[in-house]
Amino acid sequence: NAGVTQTPKFQVLKTGQSMTLQCAQDMNHNSMYWYRQDPGMGLRLIYYSASEGTTDKGEVPNGYNVSRLNKREFSLRLESAAPSQTSVYFCAIKVRGANTDTQYFGPGTRLTVL
Amino acid sequence: KQEVTQIPAALSVPEGENLVLNCSFTDSAIYNLQWFRQDPGKGLTSLLLIQSSQREQTSGRLNASLDKSSGRSTLYIAASQPGDSATYLCAVRRISNFGNEKLTFGTGTRLTIIP
Numbered sequence: 001n002a003g004v005t006q007t008p009k010f011q012v013l014k015t016g017q018s019m020t021l022q023c024a025q026d027m028n029h030n031s032m033y034w035y036r037q038d039p040g041m042g043l044r045l046i047y048y049s050a051s052e053g054t055t056d057k058g059e060v061p062n063g064y065n066v067s068r069l070n071k072r073e074f075s076l077r078l079e080s081a082a083p084s085q086t087s088v089y090f091c092a093i094k095v096r097g098a099n100t101d102t103q104y105f106g107p108g109t110r111l112t113v114l
Numbered sequence: 115k116q117e118v119t120q121i122p123a124a125l126s127v128p129e130g131e132n133l134v135l136n137c138s139f140t141d142s143a144i145y146n147l148q149w150f151r152q153d154p155g156k157g158l159t160s161l162l163l164i165q166s167s168q169r170e171q172t173s174g175r176l177n178a179s180l181d182k183s184s185g186r187s188t189l190y191i192a193a194s195q196p197g198d199s200a201t202y203l204c205a206v207r208r209i210s211n212f213g214n215e216k217l218t219f220g221t222g223t224r225l226t227i228i229p
Contacts, residue, residue, distance in 0.1 A: 004157075031215075033217075040221055041221065042118070042203070042218075042219040042220055042221045042222070043158075043203070043205075043219040044219075045216070045217070056214075090157060090158070092158075094215070101146075101207070101215070102148060102160055102163050103148075103160070103217060104160065105150075105157040105158040105159075106157055107156060107157045108155075108156070108157050110155075
């Protein structure tokens with residue numbers, strides 16, 4: 001997973017509970033991303049961060065907040081979890097190559113909201 | 115809005131066969147296209163990336179082609195093995211005029227290689 005770690009691996013929440021998903025990279029890259037993956041929907045971008053201290057909304061940001069306090073970590077927070085947020089969440093980093101850019105993904109966090 | 119489609123959603127083939135996975139996209143103004151592999155319960159692993167100016171890329175038994183004008187890409191797997199069983203996702207990358215990057219994923223093809 002190219003140095004991208006996510007915690008926790010699994011989480012079960014009750015509706016209305018809050019939690020923070022953590023993502024960390026050890027490769028000193030600027031851009032980091034949070035996606036959710038749902039059956040039949042593909043991966044959808046929730047938020048991204050082009051650099052430390054900056055964040056931008058993706059395709060499905062509602063119900064989430066993010067924080068990029070340093071270059072290494074990018075966290076995703078659910079303030080009041082809903083069953084619709086049951087999903088697998090992936091963090092990714094963008095790696096700049098000589099000719100192009102590519103993304104590397106973490107192992108994912110499987111979240112169930114009851 | 116870019117839409118990426120992968121058909122079929124699932125595919126089973128006997129071991130040793132060559133096979134082709136398909137990916138189509140609606141907006142041909144892409145920066146590049148990437149094929150990923152995802153094993154059950156795991157994250158995504160990048161397999162091949164094709165720049166918009168390229169026609170194909172090869173890595174071992176994998177060959178990915180890109181026809182940007184028709185909005186199609188294929189992933190060819192030669193001499194399939196049981197270890198190739200996984201879900202294969204394609205994703206197209208677009209860069210906006212403001213430099214914002216957007217990666218749009220297909221829903222994937224779940225491949226099963228039958229020993």
